[in-house]
Amino acid sequence: MIGKGQATAIFDFLRSIKVSKDIVTKGLILLALAVSLALMFPREESIDLDYKVGSVWVREELIAPFSFPIYRDDREYAKDVDSARKAVLPVFERDVEAVDLQLSTLAGFFDQLSEAIELRKQYMRVRNNKQADVSRDSAAFFQLAAQLKIPFFDHEWDLLARLATTGRLSEMRRLLAGFAGEYLKVGILDTLKVFLPGSEFALRKGTEEEIINQARLYDKDDIVLLLEKELRDYYESDNDTVSIAFKIGIMHVAPNVKFNPTATEVARAAAVDAVPRTIGFVTEDERILSKHERITEEAKLKLESLLRAQAERREESDRTTQLFGILIHVAIIVMLYGIYLYFFRTSIFSNNRQLALIGILILIQGFFAYLTRELPVDLPIEYLIFVPASSMLLTIIFDSRVGFYGTVIIAFLVAGIHGNDYSIALASVVAGALSVYTVRDMKNRTQIFRSMGFIFLGYALAITALGMQRFESVMGVTVQLGFGLVNAVVSPVLTYGLLVFFERVFKVTTDLTLVELSHFNHPLLRLLAEKAPGSYHHSMTMASLAEAAATAVGANEVLARVGACFHDVGKILKPGYFVENQKGSQNQHDKLVPRMSSLIIAAHVKDGMALAREYNIPDEVVDFIPMHHGTTRIEYFYDKALQLAQRSDDQTKIDEIKEQDYRYPGPKPQTKETGILMLADAIEATARTLDDPSPQKLEVTIDEVIKKRFAEGELDECPLTLKDLTKIKTAFLKVLVGIYHTRVKYPGAEKTKLSNQVKAPTTIPFEKPHYSSIKEINKG
Secondary structure: OOOHHHHHHHHHHHHHOOOOHHHHHHHHHHHHHHHHHHHHOOOOOOOOOOOOOOOEOOOOOEEOOOOEEEEOOHHHHHHHHHHHHHHOOOEEEEOOOHHHHHHHHHHHHHHHHHHHHHHHHHHHHHHHHOOOOHHHHHHHHHHHHHHOOOOOOHHHHHHHHHHHHHOHHHHHHHHHHHHHHHHHHHOEEOOOHHHOOOOEEEEEEOOEEEEEEHHHOEOHHHHHHHHHHHHHHHHOOOHHHHHHHHHHHHHOOOOOEEEOHHHHHHHHHHHHHOOOOEEEEEOOOOEEEOOOOEOOHHHHHHHHHHHHHHHHHOOHHHHHHHHHHHHHHHHHHHHHHHHHHHHHOHHHHOOHHHHHHHHHHHHHHHHHHHHHHHOOOOOOHHHHOOHHHHHHHHHHHOOHHHHHHHHHHHHHHHHHHOOOOHHHHHHHHHHHHHHHHHOOOOOOHHHHHHHHHHHHHHHHHHHHHHHHHOOOOHHHHHHHHHHHHHHHHHHHHHHHHHHHHHHHHOOOOOHHHHHHHOOOOOHHHHHHHHHOHHHHHHHHHHHHHHHHHHHHHOOOHHHHHHHHHHOOHHHHOOHHHOHHHOOOOOOHHHHOOHHHHHHHHHHHHHHHHHHHHHOOOOHHHHOHHHHOOOOOEOHHHHHHHHHHHHHOOOOHHHHHOOHHHHEOOOOOOOOHHHHHHHHHHHHHHHHOOOOOOOHHHHHHHHHHHHHHHHHHOOOOOOOOOHHHHHHHHHHHHHHHHHHOOOOOOOOOHHHHHHHHOOOOOOOOOOOOOOOOOHHHHHHO
């Protein structure tokens, strides 16, 4: 017994353990995935034997440990059961009291109708004479008319009144009663004939049952056609009378031969029970298989029957143990993938949304495996487990290594769910791996469909090799290849559809999304080119620099390029306040105090993020807008504010200047790509101020900017290493040398240049944070 003090200590200890919400979420994802997959695994029967017809029994001689029946193949038995159920005719019963009841109802209707006609005559007479009791008569008529449950229009009431006066209403009564009695005597089905499973059914009347053809009875459609025909034959061209008689007659002819679902189901159950479940018996100590004996259809049935008999002998605790073992089995496989992501794909492992996406992709294939195992189809539908679809999605959304490792994990799970089927595991790995390699470098969505041939090649290789090994017939291999071909066609289509779904629901940004964003016809880029052409061309130059550097350090070059294209979209709102967009000598900042200028410059970050989200730009790209400046200082206006304060007679002005007011809000770069863009932005802006951008000067400039950003601590939060910075420097230099290469001077060019040269006003690259003081501006 645990004492009260010990219990309190235990609870205090448990409360002291602090588990983060992130760890709990990951644990729940793993638990949900493992339990869902474990429930799909085959239970009851043992799954420790993997055998197929035609393979060789390599174990020791198998002797029956006890007597047991030989069960038929599940699919064959299910097919016979289905045939037995379908062979049972639907059971109908005739309602013997329906004829008298319906004729009585029809007679009562005409009695009420005659009374309503008389009330209407009285009501119309009172209304025409404008007598005081008109409301009482109208209420009596409308109340009785409502009880008839058949609405009549005014012209129909007038016709009914004439028919009653001439005695033809009584004639209609006798006519409809005769038709109804005739129809009910033959029998009217409550089910349309088109919905009956066959041309015959069983008709019960009391304890007697008769098999009759449906043509001998009427259904509702037959009554409609027959009643209309007989009324037209009787009344000839009097269409109004035909219409009223049909309306009354069709409402008073109801089915009297009704379907009995209970009796039908009892008959079907009896037919199913009559289907034999076993085809023989194995006695205790009887030999089932000898070592190195080839497994035949009969031997396979004996093996499956032995496993089933062993499962039936187990106790409930054994089944719980088996289920727990399956759960551990699944958890081990899934955790292997999780360990890989933890050590080699940290960004994926830290993102619970992406982990959930991976879990869904695994579950989809597990469900396909479960479905193909449970469906009673005697065809190799296990090749319709679309593992290549998940392989391609993992590759497109993440990368080829994640896709390949995911393929192996999914193949293991699919094989386990399908009863340790090695053949489907091998085929899934080969086809899935080939599909990974076909989509590892996607440039547009239609490239997904190039994988069809490679997926089929993977299935064809695995199916043919296993077929030759197991001496399968040519027809059997051909059928399997056919299903492999269907998989090769469906998998890319499924991938295409699910990719769009995952991108929208899970907000996943794939390289395909980024490539589409990098097209120059994107609305936001076109707007940038129109409103701020200088910033647009600066962004395109930045894109080249960022892409080259990202490639050099193994970062995502597509993301870096796209981030560079959109990093300055905030300048669209106030393009004239940025030097690259100033066309004349007038500088709009000349009329502003430094603090206001710095606010306008810094605002392009906030404006850019708002614009990007308005145009549905992914968050991964939006991050480049604030991070390419980080928390750097807007040097020009900070120095200008200091100079103005120093010139002022009020010495307290200097103390009022806060450095934080002249810094960008951040955050600092968090990824390699955003860190590269910060360096590219500062280097490109500095390079444009060089009078003679020779390779030597460019190299010195690049080196100084990188060192400065490193010393300022702006790169502290991104994973760029010193080795990466060296590679980035080399990549930047190669691109900038190409941009600022030496040009040949043509005769007369120098003279023209001197004659047209005028002293330009000082331009201020104020939004670039790479100047340390205003003196450097003046020197430029």
